[in-house]
Amino acid sequence: MRDVAVIGIGLTKFGELWDKSFRHLITEAGSKAIFDSGIEGLEIDAMYVGSMSSGRFIGQEHIGALVADASGFSHLNIPSTRVEGACASGGLAVREGYLSIASGLNDIVVVGGIEKMNDVSGTAATETLAMAADQEWEAFFGATFPSIYGMIATRHMHEYGTTREQLAQVAVKNHSNGALNPFAQFQREIKIEFVLKAPPVAHPLGMFDCSPVTDGAAAIVMCSLDKAKKYSDKPIKIIASGQASDSLSLHERRDICTLDSTVKAAEKAYKQANITSNDIDFAEVHDCFTIAEICAIEDLGFVKKGEGGKAIDNNITQLNGSLPVNPSGGLKSKGHPVGATGVAQIVEIVNQLRGEADKRQVKNAKIGLAHNVGGSGATCTVHILEGI
Amino acid sequence: MSDIGIVSYGAYIPRFRIKAEDIASVWGKDGPSIIKGLGIYEKSVPSIDEDTATISVEAARNALKRCSVDPSEIGAIYIGSESHPYAVKPTGTIVGEAIGSTPELMVADYEFACKAGTAAIQSCYALVKSNLINYGLAIGADTSQAAPGDALEFSASAGGGAFIIGKNDVIATINSTISYTTDTPDFWRRAERKYPAHGGRFTGGPAYFKHITNSSINLMKKINSKPEDYDYAIFHQPNGKFPISIAKKLGFSFEQIKQGLLVPNIGNTYSGATMIGLASVLDIAKSGSRIFLTSYGSGAGSDSFDITITDKINLLKRKNAPSIEQMIKNKKYIDYGTYAKFTDLLYWE
Numbered sequence: 001m002r003d004v005a006v007i008g009i010g011l012t013k014f015g016e017l018w019d020k021s022f023r024h025l026i027t028e029a030g031s032k033a034i035f036d037s038g039i040e041g042l043e044i045d046a047m048y049v050g051s052m053s054s055g056r057f058i059g060q061e062h063i064g065a066l067v068a069d070a071s072g073f074s075h076l077n078i079p080s081t082r083v084e085g086a087c088a089s090g091g092l093a094v095r096e097g098y099l100s101i102a103s104g105l106n107d108i109v110v111v112g113g114i115e116k117m118n119d120v121s122g123t124a125a126t127e128t129l130a131m132a133a134d135q136e137w138e139a140f141f142g143a144t145f146p147s148i149y150g151m152i153a154t155r156h157m158h159e160y161g162t163t164r165e166q167l168a169q170v171a172v173k174n175h176s177n178g179a180l181n182p183f184a185q186f187q188r189e190i191k192i193e194f195v196l197k198a199p200p201v202a203h204p205l206g207m208f209d210c211s212p213v214t215d216g217a218a219a220i221v222m223c224s225l226d227k228a229k230k231y232s233d234k235p236i237k238i239i240a241s242g243q244a245s246d247s248l249s250l251h252e253r254r255d256i257c258t259l260d261s262t263v264k265a266a267e268k269a270y271k272q273a274n275i276t277s278n279d280i281d282f283a284e285v286h287d288c289f290t291i292a293e294i295c296a297i298e299d300l301g302f303v304k305k306g307e308g309g310k311a312i313d314n315n316i317t318q319l320n321g322s323l324p325v326n327p328s329g330g331l332k333s334k335g336h337p338v339g340a341t342g343v344a345q346i347v348e349i350v351n352q353l354r355g356e357a358d359k360r361q362v363k364n365a366k367i368g369l370a371h372n373v374g375g376s377g378a379t380c381t382v383h384i385l386e387g388i
Numbered sequence: 389m390s391d392i393g394i395v396s397y398g399a400y401i402p403r404f405r406i407k408a409e410d411i412a413s414v415w416g417k418d419g420p421s422i423i424k425g426l427g428i429y430e431k432s433v434p435s436i437d438e439d440t441a442t443i444s445v446e447a448a449r450n451a452l453k454r455c456s457v458d459p460s461e462i463g464a465i466y467i468g469s470e471s472h473p474y475a476v477k478p479t480g481t482i483v484g485e486a487i488g489s490t491p492e493l494m495v496a497d498y499e500f501a502c503k504a505g506t507a508a509i510q511s512c513y514a515l516v517k518s519n520l521i522n523y524g525l526a527i528g529a530d531t532s533q534a535a536p537g538d539a540l541e542f543s544a545s546a547g548g549g550a551f552i553i554g555k556n557d558v559i560a561t562i563n564s565t566i567s568y569t570t571d572t573p574d575f576w577r578r579a580e581r582k583y584p585a586h587g588g589r590f591t592g593g594p595a596y597f598k599h600i601t602n603s604s605i606n607l608m609k610k611i612n613s614k615p616e617d618y619d620y621a622i623f624h625q626p627n628g629k630f631p632i633s634i635a636k637k638l639g640f641s642f643e644q645i646k647q648g649l650l651v652p653n654i655g656n657t658y659s660g661a662t663m664i665g666l667a668s669v670l671d672i673a674k675s676g677s678r679i680f681l682t683s684y685g686s687g688a689g690s691d692s693f694d695i696t697i698t699d700k701i702n703l704l705k706r707k708n709a710p711s712i713e714q715m716i717k718n719k720k721y722i723d724y725g726t727y728a729k730f731t732d733l734l735y736w737e
Contacts, residue, residue, distance in 0.1 A: 016589060016593070018590060018593065018594040019594065118589075118590075121587075121588055122588060122589075199418070199421060
């Protein structure tokens with residue numbers, strides 16, 4: 001296996017982007033990443049794009065070829081593949097790109113992630129997202145993702161004494177970070193009372209416990225490490241890529257408060273990087289709901305099972321804490337264009353490791369972890385990156 | 389400066405009201421949070437025999453009561469509405485006949501969502517300016533529709549305003565008017581559909597705010613005016629939040645928009661909304677007062693007006709017809725069942 005580095009990153013503004021089309025967004029992110037890396041189109045060996053449901057959101061499938069075409073590369077006949085794994089589509093696309101370089105098959109790969117979600121109504125968006133759950137056993141009976149994560153939260157509170165206020169504090173923290181991110185959908189701080197008084201969505205989760213519906217795209221350029229210095233002064237090495245699966249439906253799980261796919265993907269990643277969770281300086285985790293961040297920091301091994309709620313009380317995960325989590329604002333504040341999220345997390349990690357994260361720069365950031373989840377935990381990718 | 393403008397005005401608001409809280413309780417929604425979110429406490433409801441034609445006639449008669457214009461001298465009637473009672477057969481002929489303006493009369497019905505009334509003012513203004521007519525009657529009126537359970541049910545209400553436009557005894561000079569129009573599908577009703585459809589949050593930023601902002605700024609640029617030059621400002625009011633927010637964004641104070649902001653107590657009267665807002669300002673405005681108005685119609689476009697009150701306002705018999713304040717106070721509450729009957733929710737084929 002060859003070592004792989006990220007040499008270029010690109011991100012669009014996240015939000016309700018009524019005046020930007022799917023093509024506009026992915027080519028904006030892609031061209032920013034390519035420009036940032038300094039490569040030429042002729043040098044691209046392959047492209048991967050993560051998107052959960054372009055078919056339902058904009059009525060367009062076959063987006064692998066579309067993205068290459070819209071980028072002006074149709075005459076180069078670059079192989080371009082769409083990857084789907086619900087909200088982990090982006091993380092999976094990154095992993096596919098990584099594997100193709102690590103295997104020695106490709107030298108330079110562009111990976112994108114995108115979702116254009118606001119062209120359908122809120123109800124249609126919720127229904128589309130619910131297709132990432134088990135259609136026969138969950139969605140058919142009316143379970144949507146807020147309700148599935150609501151059940152996880154209720155059980156977590158029962159088992160470990162996690163409080164409503166601790167859930168709310170996750171949103172407060174992530175908004176506080178997002179307020180420093182010019183690409184975030186919600187660039188404003190919120191108070192805990194605001195979260196607690198928000199309209200209910202699925203008990204105990206309220207409006208401000210849920211990530212929003214977002215349009216946006218992200219892209220990275222990856223290269224074999226031996227060639228990376230040719231293009232970049234600050235290549236960022238991918239020191240591990242882990243992936244795991246679990247049952248599609250929540251009720252089949254051994255323990256609904258633990259995402260075993262996260263536990264397993266993290267185990268593989270730590271083993272590959274030959275480090276432990278203690279070596280991680282900061283992380284971008286999949287906080288699609290506030291409870292998801294609490295579960296994530298437990299399942300990634302940052303705190304003991306059941307102590308995720310206390311971590312927020314002890315300010316461990318704050319931007320200036322001992323292990324900053326979601327310095328970008330996370331899915332909650334930065335926004336969650338589902339297929340783009342896994343790639344956008346890598347963009348943030350690279351920004352931080354390059355020391356270019358401006359007001360939200362994590363101090364002494366050497367090793368960062370990206371955690372991307374599909375559904376309620378049926379798919380998970382964990383990537384660990386290190387500045388060199 | 390031309391001396392063409394408003395000669396008289398009248399309005400009509402049905403006296404039935406339903407409280408937002410009562411609508412919320414029927415659908416299992418949280419009343420207080422909806423009232424807070426929309427800024428609407430209650431809305432007007434047309435009685436079972438009221439429609440855009442009857443509302444237009446009432447508003448036109450109130451305008452005629454205040455002045456000495458002979459209805460037969462009115463050379464044009466344009467009625468803007470998205471709830472004309474007939475798909476084919478004009479509302480304008482019914483109104484023209486009822487107030488005695490037929491037969492030497494230009495008539496056409498207008499539709500441009502919530503701004504068709506101000507479009508009618510622009511047409512009458514142009515016809516008077518070109519000397520084709522002496523007086524034109526511009527009306528904006530609606531009995532707006534909302535599907536049961538839709539968010540629009542809290543706002544869609546009924547009412548209308550009528551303005552006689554001419555060049556003699558003008559009480560309010562229209563100094564300048566412009567429009568800003570694009571094809572923006574934020575809200576629509578297909579032919580033969582009973583209720584409209586809308587694009588949710590798309591109706592905000594790229595629709596209402598974009599068009600009102602551009603139209604307003606363009607007019608102020610054109611005539612070199614500033615928000616502080618105006619005593620009153622009226623903006624389209626689909627809910628209680630949008631007009632306050634757009635006023636702030638453009639640099640107008642709440643004091644300037646207060647008199648023309650009626651949506652919290654009567655709801656969104658659609659084509660009637662800015663017309664009734666302007667009528668409310670004319671109820672109290674004094675000679676020399678300057679008014680800024682921008683309407684908004686989905687689909688989408690905005691009309692902006694710069695208006696100055698003249699000393700002829702003192703000769704207008706304003707008290708000959710009820711003021712907007714009096715019409716708002718003259719109310720009778722109904723429950724959701726009566727509302728359903730009055731607004732034909734119990735309709736079946």
